[in-house]
Amino acid sequence: MQAQESSALVTGKPATGPGSRGRYPKGVLRRQEILDRTIEVFAELGFESTSLRAIGEAIGVSHAALRRYFETREELFLEVLREKDRQALAAARADGTPHGIDFARHLDSFASQTPGLMALRHSMIARALEPGNETSQAFFVERYESLRSGAREILLLAREAGVLRPDIPIDAAAALVIATMDGLSTQWLLDRRVDMHEGMILFESLLQPPRPE
Amino acid sequence: MQAQESSALVTGKPATGPGSRGRYPKGVLRRQEILDRTIEVFAELGFESTSLRAIGEAIGVSHAALRRYFETREELFLEVLREKDRQALAAARADGTPHGIDFARHLDSFASQTPGLMALRHSMIARALEPGNETSQAFFVERYESLRSGAREILLLAREAGVLRPDIPIDAAAALVIATMDGLSTQWLLDRRVDMHEGMILFESLLQPPRPE
DNA sequence: GTCTATACAGGGATAGAC
DNA sequence: GTCTATCCCTGTATAGAC
Numbered sequence: 001m002q003a004q005e006s007s008a009l010v011t012g013k014p015a016t017g018p019g020s021r022g023r024y025p026k027g028v029l030r031r032q033e034i035l036d037r038t039i040e041v042f043a044e045l046g047f048e049s050t051s052l053r054a055i056g057e058a059i060g061v062s063h064a065a066l067r068r069y070f071e072t073r074e075e076l077f078l079e080v081l082r083e084k085d086r087q088a089l090a091a092a093r094a095d096g097t098p099h100g101i102d103f104a105r106h107l108d109s110f111a112s113q114t115p116g117l118m119a120l121r122h123s124m125i126a127r128a129l130e131p132g133n134e135t136s137q138a139f140f141v142e143r144y145e146s147l148r149s150g151a152r153e154i155l156l157l158a159r160e161a162g163v164l165r166p167d168i169p170i171d172a173a174a175a176l177v178i179a180t181m182d183g184l185s186t187q188w189l190l191d192r193r194v195d196m197h198e199g200m201i202l203f204e205s206l207l208q209p210p211r212p213e
Numbered sequence: 214m215q216a217q218e219s220s221a222l223v224t225g226k227p228a229t230g231p232g233s234r235g236r237y238p239k240g241v242l243r244r245q246e247i248l249d250r251t252i253e254v255f256a257e258l259g260f261e262s263t264s265l266r267a268i269g270e271a272i273g274v275s276h277a278a279l280r281r282y283f284e285t286r287e288e289l290f291l292e293v294l295r296e297k298d299r300q301a302l303a304a305a306r307a308d309g310t311p312h313g314i315d316f317a318r319h320l321d322s323f324a325s326q327t328p329g330l331m332a333l334r335h336s337m338i339a340r341a342l343e344p345g346n347e348t349s350q351a352f353f354v355e356r357y358e359s360l361r362s363g364a365r366e367i368l369l370l371a372r373e374a375g376v377l378r379p380d381i382p383i384d385a386a387a388a389l390v391i392a393t394m395d396g397l398s399t400q401w402l403l404d405r406r407v408d409m410h411e412g413m414i415l416f417e418s419l420l421q422p423p424r425p426e
Numbered sequence: 427g428t429c430t431a432t433a434c435a436g437g438g439a440t441a442g443a444c
Numbered sequence: 445g446t447c448t449a450t451c452c453c454t455g456t457a458t459a460g461a462c
Contacts, residue, residue, distance in 0.1 A: 046343030119342040129332040130259030179396025206419040
């Protein structure tokens with residue numbers, strides 16, 4: 001998929017377009033600064049008002065400069081999400097292998113990301129659902145496949161450990177796990193009185209085998 | 214909540230602004246025409262490209278004319294969703310009382326609505342999650358409360374009928390039901406290979422009491 | 427390589443003519 | 445009730461400074 005920052009530094013390809021920036025120190029820093037400020041501006045202003053001009057202003061640069069690093073506004077937003085996914089993946093790996101079913105904890109760590117990030121993701125998914133946004137659609141199709149795949153692994157481990165009802169089909173359950181987290185967080189984002197943690201705990205308990213008593 | 218068409222007809226308030234149309238035959242028809250065309254144009258063009266000008270063109274009026282009926286583009290889209298909700302509610306009532314847990318069927322009937330409508334809803338929810346869209350936010354907060362309330366009723370009936378695991382907390386389960394339908398349909402909209410019906414059936418089975426064998 | 431200045435087409439909102 | 449004209453804003457594109 002997208003190249004690592006470090007490997008991009010070594011390829012030494014000639015600069016052929018905006019998408020291939022990031023090879024030289026100043027550009028790398030600038031690019032990162034844009035990504036960082038974008039999420040800040042978005043959290044404050046929302047999707048529509050987070051214009052390239054607004055982001056540029058927050059950095060002290062003209063809006064045209066942003067296009068040296070990102071081909072379109074859409075690409076810029078997608079790259080923000082890609083980077084956050086990379087960070088989350090790295091953090092999860094540092095955390096070691098999961099101990100049993102632990103979806104509620106996953107959901108909590110999502111929530112601890114700024115709500116702004118979750119709202120941005122929601123906005124981009126909405127765009128991906130509409131005609132004519134193939135880039136976004138491809139990103140999210142792949143992302144959800146990856147999320148389901150991760151859920152499958154966890155469920156398989158749980159089944160082996162005997163903490164999952166043995167009659168549950170893994171594939172359907174994996175989609176269900178992701179759906180539950182998505183849906184609960186949407187309700188929570190709209191109305192903080194909704195207890196998404198309780199919902200997730202209930203869902204986990206439904207997956208567990210009946211108590212042997 | 215929002216007034217019924219019929220009751221609006223009787224109030225007899227003077228027309229004080231764009232939001233209060235719908236009292237006189239021509240206005241009623243025009244208003245309905247706008248709502249109908251909007252969803253058609255949206256399904257074809259998506260959120261961003263469904264401009265007031267594009268909708269006006271589809272009807273044969275200028276974009277400015279639309280504002281006699283809807284204060285803003287946002288209000289127009291919200292009204293489309295309100296009307297679809299009203300229709301769905303009426304259809305559900307005509308269907309009679311639900312027989313036990315039947316969430317999978319509900320989900321299927323959602324899906325049979327045009328995917329364009331579901332995408333529009335997703336776009337509007339995304340906006341509601343961002344700062345400065347209080348109208349949309351209020352609408353969806355209320356809508357989800359209403360959805361959860363409906364789910365609670367069904368779950369209570371199911372518990373009485375003995376088809377629901379008796380240890381399941383109703384409130385948390387209601388949020389979970391809605392979350393599951395939302396989340397599964399999102400995955401399905403992105404990628405039709407996802408079997409949301411199977412997911413919903415699995416979820417229903419998790420709610421059922423253990424087979425007495 | 428990085429950035430500014432500038433132009434363009436299109437958007438929502440709005441005022442006032444008819 | 446509907447129009448046209450206008451306002452300011454947007455993403456995108458290009459030319460050229462340094």
